[in-house]
Amino acid sequence: MIRRVLRLTTGRIAFGILAAIAFLAAFGPLLAPYDPLEGTTDILANPSGAHPLGTDYLGRDVLSRLLDGSRVSVLGAVQVALLALVVGVVPGILSVYFGRAFEWVTLRLADTLIALPFLVFAVAVTALLGNGIPQAMFVVGVMVSPLFYRVARAATLSVARSQYVEAAIVAGASVGWVVRRHVWVKVLPPIAVALANTTGVGFVVVSSLTFLGIGVQPPAPTWGGVLAADLGYLSFQPWAPLVPTALIMATVWACNLLADAIRDVTGEAGRALLNTRKLDPGKVTNGSPVAP
Amino acid sequence: MSLEVSDLDVHYGRTRALRRVSLSVAPGQTLGVIGETGSGKSTLARAVVGLVRPSAGRITVDGEEVTRYRARQWRALRRRGVVQYVFQDPLRSLDPDVTVEDSIVEPLLIQGRPRREAADRARRLAARVHLDEELLSRLPGELSGGQRQRVTVARALVTDPRVVILDEPVSALDAANRVRALELLKQLRDAGTALVFISHDLGSVAGVADRIAVLYQGGIVEEGPARTVVNAPRHPYARLLVGSAPTLRSAAADRAQREELRELLQNIGGPA
Amino acid sequence: MALLSLRDVRIHDGVGGRDLVHGVSFELSPGKVVGIVGESGSGKTLTCRAVLGILPEHFRVSGGGIELDGRDVATLTRKEWTALRGGTVGAVFQDPASYLNPSLRVGPQIAEVVRVKKGLGRRDARRRAVELLGAVRLRDPERVYQRYPHELSGGMLQRVLIAAAIAADPRVLIADEATTALDVTVQAEILDLLADLRERTGLALVVVSHDLAVVAQLCDEVLVLRAGETVEQGPVERILYEPRHEYTRLLIDQHERYGLDRFRELDHVA
Numbered sequence: 112m113i114r115r116v117l118r119l120t121t122g123r124i125a126f127g128i129l130a131a132i133a134f135l136a137a138f139g140p141l142l143a144p145y146d147p148l149e150g151t152t153d154i155l156a157n158p159s160g161a162h163p164l165g166t167d168y169l170g171r172d173v174l175s176r177l178l179d180g181s182r183v184s185v186l187g188a189v190q191v192a193l194l195a196l197v198v199g200v201v202p203g204i205l206s207v208y209f210g211r212a213f214e215w216v217t218l219r220l221a222d223t224l225i226a227l228p229f230l231v232f233a234v235a236v237t238a239l240l241g242n243g244i245p246q247a248m249f250v251v252g253v254m255v256s257p258l259f260y261r262v263a264r265a266a267t268l269s270v271a272r273s274q275y276v277e278a279a280i281v282a283g284a285s286v287g288w289v290v291r292r293h294v295w296v297k298v299l300p301p302i303a304v305a306l307a308n309t310t311g312v313g314f315v316v317v318s319s320l321t322f323l324g325i326g327v328q329p330p331a332p333t334w335g336g337v338l339a340a341d342l343g344y345l346s347f348q349p350w351a352p353l354v355p356t357a358l359i360m361a362t363v364w365a366c367n368l369l370a371d372a373i374r375d376v377t378g379e380a381g382r383a384l385l386n387t388r389k390l391d392p393g394k395v396t397n398g399s400p401v402a403p
Numbered sequence: 404m405s406l407e408v409s410d411l412d413v414h415y416g417r418t419r420a421l422r423r424v425s426l427s428v429a430p431g432q433t434l435g436v437i438g439e440t441g442s443g444k445s446t447l448a449r450a451v452v453g454l455v456r457p458s459a460g461r462i463t464v465d466g467e468e469v470t471r472y473r474a475r476q477w478r479a480l481r482r483r484g485v486v487q488y489v490f491q492d493p494l495r496s497l498d499p500d501v502t503v504e505d506s507i508v509e510p511l512l513i514q515g516r517p518r519r520e521a522a523d524r525a526r527r528l529a530a531r532v533h534l535d536e537e538l539l540s541r542l543p544g545e546l547s548g549g550q551r552q553r554v555t556v557a558r559a560l561v562t563d564p565r566v567v568i569l570d571e572p573v574s575a576l577d578a579a580n581r582v583r584a585l586e587l588l589k590q591l592r593d594a595g596t597a598l599v600f601i602s603h604d605l606g607s608v609a610g611v612a613d614r615i616a617v618l619y620q621g622g623i624v625e626e627g628p629a630r631t632v633v634n635a636p637r638h639p640y641a642r643l644l645v646g647s648a649p650t651l652r653s654a655a656a657d658r659a660q661r662e663e664l665r666e667l668l669q670n671i672g673g674p675a
Numbered sequence: 676m677a678l679l680s681l682r683d684v685r686i687h688d689g690v691g692g693r694d695l696v697h698g699v700s701f702e703l704s705p706g707k708v709v710g711i712v713g714e715s716g717s718g719k720t721l722t723c724r725a726v727l728g729i730l731p732e733h734f735r736v737s738g739g740g741i742e743l744d745g746r747d748v749a750t751l752t753r754k755e756w757t758a759l760r761g762g763t764v765g766a767v768f769q770d771p772a773s774y775l776n777p778s779l780r781v782g783p784q785i786a787e788v789v790r791v792k793k794g795l796g797r798r799d800a801r802r803r804a805v806e807l808l809g810a811v812r813l814r815d816p817e818r819v820y821q822r823y824p825h826e827l828s829g830g831m832l833q834r835v836l837i838a839a840a841i842a843a844d845p846r847v848l849i850a851d852e853a854t855t856a857l858d859v860t861v862q863a864e865i866l867d868l869l870a871d872l873r874e875r876t877g878l879a880l881v882v883v884s885h886d887l888a889v890v891a892q893l894c895d896e897v898l899v900l901r902a903g904e905t906v907e908q909g910p911v912e913r914i915l916y917e918p919r920h921e922y923t924r925l926l927i928d929q930h931e932r933y934g935l936d937r938f939r940e941l942d943h944v945a
C-alpha cells in the first residue's frame with residue numbers, strides 16, 4: 112500500500128510534508144532557541160534576528176513556542192486519530208457482523224455521543240480522569256468517533272450484502288477473513304478522508320480546550336494554543352497567526368493529500384491509475400482452439 | 404447420497420420462493436435443473452449452501468444434515484471444501500478489487516494452505532478451464548464475460564469438492580469453450596463428484612445430466628431421466644419449455660403454439 | 676441510409692500496448708439485425724462499447740470509423756453523447772446487475788430514464804415504467820417496480836435492463852447476450868417483442884450471442900469474430916448453413932454437439 116502511494120506525486124508530497132512534521136515533533140523541543148515558557152519584557156515584538164517570529168504578549172519567543180509545542184500537538188492529533196479508529200471504525204465495521212444486540216447498543220451509543228454537549232463532556236472527563244493532554248485528546252477522540260462509526264458502518268454495509276462476500280462465506284471464510292480481505296479495502300478510502308479532516312479539527316479543538324483550562328496547562332505551548340493567543344492580539348500583530356495557521360494547514364493538507372492518494376491507489380480505481388505507468392508490450396491473450 | 408433435499412420451503416418475507424422441493428443426487432450423478440426465470444433455481448442452490456434459511460424441510464449435504472446448522476457448524480463444513488457453488492452472475496460474485504488468481508485460490512487460503520501451493524493449483528485449474536495464464540493477474544473488470552465465468556468455475560473446483568452446484572456455468576461461453584466446460588463437468592462426474600447443473604440451455608443440460616428436474620413457480624413439476632424429460636415432457640410447462648427452445652435446424656414452436664400452451668398453463672395454475 | 680456503420684474499426688489497449696479488435700465493419704439500416712458471434716474474449720463486448728463511446732479506460736478506437744445516424748462518433752462532445760445514448764442508441768449488456776444501482780428500487784430507475792429522455796412527468800413516467808416491465812413479460816410488474824436489484828432473479832434483472840434500454844424508444848438497440856439469463860419460453864417472448872418493435876418502429880439491432888439458434892432466428896447478417904479478427908461475414912443463411920471458414924465450421928459443429936437436435940436424434944436411433 113505504502114509503496115503504491117509513493118508512486119503517485121501527490122502521495123510523495125504528502126509523505127514529504129508529514130515526514131517534516133514528524134521531524135518537528137521528534138526534535139522540535141530540542142531545536143527551540145529559547146525557553147518557551149520564559150517571559151521577557153520585550154512583549155509583542157516584531158520579528159528580528161533574535162526572535163525570528165517575534166515574541167508574544169508575555170514576551171516569550173514564538174519560534175520556540177511553536178517548536179516546543181509541535182510534539183504535543185502532533186502526538187495529540189495522532190492520539191485523536193487512533194482513538195477514532197478504535198472507538199469509531201472498529202465498532203462501525205463490527206456492527207454489521209456481530210449480531211443485532213451489538214448493532215443496537217453501538218448505534219444508540221453513537222447517537223448519544225452526538226447529542227452530548229461537548230463542553231459538559233469535556234469537563235466531566237477532566238473531573239473524573241484529571242487534567243492533562245491525554246484526557247483532552249480522549250475527549251476529542253470520543254467526540255468525533257460517531258462520525259467514524261457512521262462512515263465505517265455505511266461502507267461495510269454496502270460491501271456486506273455483495274455476492275463476493277457471500278462467495279467467500281461459502282468458501283468457509285470467517286468474519287475476520289471477510290473484513291480483512293474484502294471489506295477493509297473498501298472502507299479504508301472514506302475513513303482516510305474523514306481522518307484527514309479530523310486532524311485539522313483536532314488541532315483547533317485542543318487549543319479551545321486549552322482556553323478553558325482543560326488539557327494543556329496554559330503556559331505549555333501547542334500550535335493551536337499559539338494560534339489562539341495570536342488571535343487575541345490581532346490589532347498589534349496582524350501577521351502573527353500566519354505561521355501557526357500555515358503549520359496546521361500544511362498538516363491538514365498533507366493528510367488530505369494522503370487520503371486522496373490512498374483512495375486513488377486502492378482497488379479498481381487505483382489499478383486504472385497505476386496501469387498507465389507500466390506499459391508492457393503485447394503478449395496475445397486468447398488461447399485459440401484451431402489454427403486460423 | 405451426496406445431496407438430499409426433502410420438502411424444502413423457502414420464504415422471502417411473505418413470498419414463498421420454493422414449495423415442497425425434494426430431490427437427491429448420488430455421488431457421480433448429475434442432476435439438471437431447468438425452469439422458468441424466477442422459479443427459484445438460484446434460491447434452491449443458495450439454500451443448499453446455507454445462504455438462505457429454509458422455512459421447512461430438510462437438507463443433507465455429504466451425509467450431514469445441515470438444516471439446523473449454526474454459523475459455526477456451517478463454517479466448519481464449508482472450510483473442508485466439500486460443497487461449492489458457482490454463482491449465476493460472475494461479475495458480482497468476484498471482488499472487483501481482488502485479482503483473478505487471488506479469487507481462485509481464496510478457498511485454499513481460507514483452509515490455511517500455503518500460498519505457493521495455492522498459486523500452483525490456480526495455474527493448473529486455469530489451464531483446465533482454458534483460461535490464459537496471463538489473465539490471472541488481472542482484476543475481474545478487465546476480463547470478458549466468458550473469461551469471468553471460467554474464473555468462477557475454477558474457483559469452485561479448487562478444493563476438489565464432492566458436491567458442486569453450478570448456476571448457469573456456461574451461459575457466457577462460445578460453443579467451443581462450452582463443449583470443453585461440459586466435458587470438464589463430465590470428467591468430474593466420472594470421478595465421483597455429485598453435480599447440480601442449473602441452466603437455461605436445454606441442450607447442455609440434456610447432454611450432461613442423468614436426471615432433470617423442471618422447476619415452475621417454486622415447485623418441481625416434473626422429474627425424470629434426462630432423455631424422457633427432454634423428448635417426452637408431460638407437464639404443460641415442461642412442454643412449453645422444450646417447445647420454445649430454438650435450434651439451428653428447426654425454428655422454435657411458433658407463437659400460436661406457445662400461446663396455446665400458455666393458456667393451458669393458466670388453467671392449471673401453479674404447482675400445488 | 677445506414678443508421679449505424681462501422682468501417683474497419685480497430686480498438687487499442689493502451690496498457691497492453693496492442694490492438695484487441697482489428698478491423699470490424701458492418702452497416703445497419705433501420706429494421707435490420709446484425710449478429711456478432713465468436714470466441715469468448717474475442718472483442719464482441721468491446722466493439723459494442725466502442726459504438727456507445729464507453730470503452731474502458733486506456734482503450735480507444737485507433738483506426739477506422741464509427742458513424743451513428745450519419746455522424747462520426749469520434750467528433751461527438753460529451754453532451755451530444757448523452758443526448759444520443761438512450762434516445763438514438765440503447766444497450767443491454769452482459770452482467771445486468773452492474774448497470775443498476777444496487778441501493779435504489781429498479782422501477783424508479785427505469786422511470787428516471789423515461790423522465791429524462793422522453794420528458795414525461797413523474798406520474799406518467801411511473802406508469803410507462805410499469806408498462807415497460809409488463810412488456811418484457813415480467814409477471815406482476817407493479818411488484819417488480821418496488822424491488823431492489825438483489826431481490827430479483829438473474830432473468831428478472833436482465834428483463835429490467837431490456838425494459839430500461841427500450842424505454843426511450845431507441846432506433847438502434849445493442850443487445851450483448853441480452854437473453855442468456857432467460858429461460859427459453861421467456862427468451863422466445865422477448866425475441867417476439869424485439870421482432871415486433873423491429874416491424875413497428877424500424878428498430879435496428881446488433882445482437883451478440885453465443886446461441887447460434889437465436890442468431891439464426893433473429894439476424895439478417897452475421898459476423899464471426901475470433902481473437903479480434905472477423906473471420907467470416909455474410910448473410911445469416913450462408914454463414915450458418917454453408918460456413919466457409921474453418922472456425923465457423925468448428926463453432927457450428929461444437930454447437931451441435933450439445934444441441935437439442937442431436938439429443939432428439941439419439942433418441943430416435945435408440
Ligand SMILES: Nc1ncnc2c1ncn2[C@@H]1O[C@H](COP(=O)(O)OP(=O)(O)OP(=O)(O)O)[C@@H](O)[C@H]1O
Pocket residue numbers: 415420438439440441442443444445446447491825826827828829830831856858
Ligand atoms: N433476496 C430476495 N428478496 C426477496 N425476493 C427474492 C430474493 N431473492 C430472490 N427473490 C425472489 O425469489 C424468486 C426466485 O428467485 P431465484 O433467483 O431463485 O430465481 P431463478 O430460478 O434462479 O431465476 P433465474 O433463472 O432468472 O436466475 C423470484 O421471484 C425473486 O424475485
Ligand SMILES: Nc1ncnc2c1ncn2[C@@H]1O[C@H](COP(=O)(O)OP(=O)(O)OP(=O)(O)O)[C@@H](O)[C@H]1O
Pocket residue numbers: 396397544545546547548549550575577688695714715716717718719720721722731732769
Ligand atoms: N478493462 C479491460 N482491461 C484489459 N483487458 C480487457 C478489458 N476489457 C476486456 N479486456 C480484454 O479484451 C478482450 C476482449 O474482451 P470482450 O469483453 O470484448 O470479449 P467478448 O468477445 O465480449 O467475450 P465474451 O463472449 O467472453 O463476453 C478480452 O481478451 C479481455 O480480456
Ligand SMILES: [Mg+2]
Pocket residue numbers: 444445446491570828829830
Ligand atoms: Mg437464478
Ligand SMILES: [Mg+2]
Pocket residue numbers: 547548549719720721769851
Ligand atoms: Mg462479452
